[in-house]
Amino acid sequence: MAKVKGAVVIDTEKCKGCEVCVVTCPTQTLALSHEVNGKGYNYSYSANPEACIGCANCAVVCPDGVITVYKMKVE
Amino acid sequence: MAEFNPKDIIKPENLVYRKSKVLTDNVMHYCPGCGHGTAHRTLAEVIEEEELQSRTIGITPVGCSVLMYNYLDIDMQEAAHGRAPALATAVKRLMPDRFVFTYQGDGDLAAIGTAETIHTCNRGENILILFVNNGIYGMTGGQMAPTTLLGMKSSTSPYGRDAATMGSPVKMADLVALLPGTCYVTRQSVHTAAGVRKLKKALKKAVEYQNKNMGTCFIEVVSNCPSNWKMTPVAANKWMEENMFPAYPLGDIKVPAGE
Numbered sequence A: 001m002a003k004v005k006g007a008v009v010i011d012t013e014k015c016k017g018c019e020v021c022v023v024t025c026p027t028q029t030l031a032l033s034h035e036v037n038g039k040g041y042n043y044s045y046s047a048n049p050e051a052c053i054g055c056a057n058c059a060v061v062c063p064d065g066v067i068t069v070y071k072m073k074v075e
Numbered sequence B: 001m002a003e004f005n006p007k008d009i010i011k012p013e014n015l016v017y018r019k020s021k022v023l024t025d026n027v028m029h030y031c032p033g034c035g036h037g038t039a040h041r042t043l044a045e046v047i048e049e050e051e052l053q054s055r056t057i058g059i060t061p062v063g064c065s066v067l068m069y070n071y072l073d074i075d076m077q078e079a080a081h082g083r084a085p086a087l088a089t090a091v092k093r094l095m096p097d098r099f100v101f102t103y104q105g106d107g108d109l110a111a112i113g114t115a116e117t118i119h120t121c122n123r124g125e126n127i128l129i130l131f132v133n134n135g136i137y138g139m140t141g142g143q144m145a146p147t148t149l150l151g152m153k154s155s156t157s158p159y160g161r162d163a164a165t166m167g168s169p170v171k172m173a174d175l176v177a178l179l180p181g182t183c184y185v186t187r188q189s190v191h192t193a194a195g196v197r198k199l200k201k202a203l204k205k206a207v208e209y210q211n212k213n214m215g216t217c218f219i220e221v222v223s224n225c226p227s228n229w230k231m232t233p234v235a236a237n238k239w240m241e242e243n244m245f246p247a248y249p250l251g252d253i254k255v256p257a258g259e
């Protein structure tokens, strides 16, 4: 059966660690890092990448537009 | 199934979402989680998808979004505090082929600019007014705005807004919907993916109605101000749902006849 797999690329240096994407993700893919970026923010990253379905909800709510989303069908 | 590797997915042909090309690469100065960023992004996407980049003129307000012209790669003009609808009136009348919008906070639109807002809507100028209501004066340190909720604490209502001495929240969208010049009045949000997608649809309708010279479109975005509300962005969005939405219910308030 064909399944949909997604992947996100986050511009972590531009992320402000607001966490809005983390709580929006329906598959708990994202989390805030323990490390901080150059601005001192705990940036968002894909903590559970296998779970991503490429729905783009995280990117749609990101105030800073730092998330890019990819999606493909896998057998 | 082969071993999962996100690198196999991250290829141009699999792209489903990227930042709009109408946004510049400047980092927005907004506080983390501020709805202004999401509202800018959504508007930029609509301008890109409707191929309006070269014929849009935006009027920026005074308030946190005063520097909006640094973030959208379109023609923009800064107005004096509250006067964006007056300036937009002039721009649209001189250049009726342009897509003209104002972007205004609640202090800008509902306090110092009340007269411009009401009369522009009453005249039915063919512009879009995009109103971001966060219930407070964000830029200047969280003073009470006409939209501040009853009981809500601000730096100038430290014990909470009291109707007897400070009046009740002014519901601008409901007010302008009563005026004959408005053709479309709606209230939207930007803190969830569904909310952003609905705002996008509303913005596209506003483009269509402006193309048809149907009158003023007024889109309110009920938004947040985590910094002055003194909450994390996630807590601010929850507080907004529980407190702002009952006072400012989402949805269409006025739609053109036959829609």
Ligand SMILES: Cc1ncc(C[n+]2csc(CCOP(=O)(O)OP(=O)(O)O)c2C)c(N)n1
Pocket (backbone or CB within 6 Å): B062, B063, B064, B065, B081, B104, B105, B106, B107, B108, B109, B112, B134, B136, B137, B138, B139, B140, B145, B225
């Ligand atoms: C004529 C004039 N009066 C007052 C000010 C000070 N001032 C700057 S921004 C602002 C309030 C902005 O609040 P709002 O429109 O709600 O926007 P926000 O910052 O919340 O996005 C005020 C009173 C000013 N710049 N010009």
Ligand code: SF4
Pocket (backbone or CB within 6 Å): A006, A007, A008, A024, A025, A026, A027, A028, A029, A030, A051, A052, A053, A054, A055, A056, A057, A058, A059, A069
């Ligand atoms: S694309 Fe969807 S599933 Fe993937 S991280 Fe973003 S919100 Fe989560």
Ligand code: SF4
Pocket (backbone or CB within 6 Å): A010, A014, A015, A016, A017, A018, A019, A020, A021, A022, A043, A044, A061, A062, A063, A064, A065, A066, A067, B033
């Ligand atoms: S929504 Fe955007 S800015 Fe906020 S934490 Fe997620 S990636 Fe960072």
Ligand code: SF4
Pocket (backbone or CB within 6 Å): B029, B030, B031, B034, B035, B036, B064, B134, B138, B139, B224, B225, B226, B227, B228
């Ligand atoms: S002060 Fe409030 S409205 Fe202004 S950028 Fe910060 S969170 Fe946004």
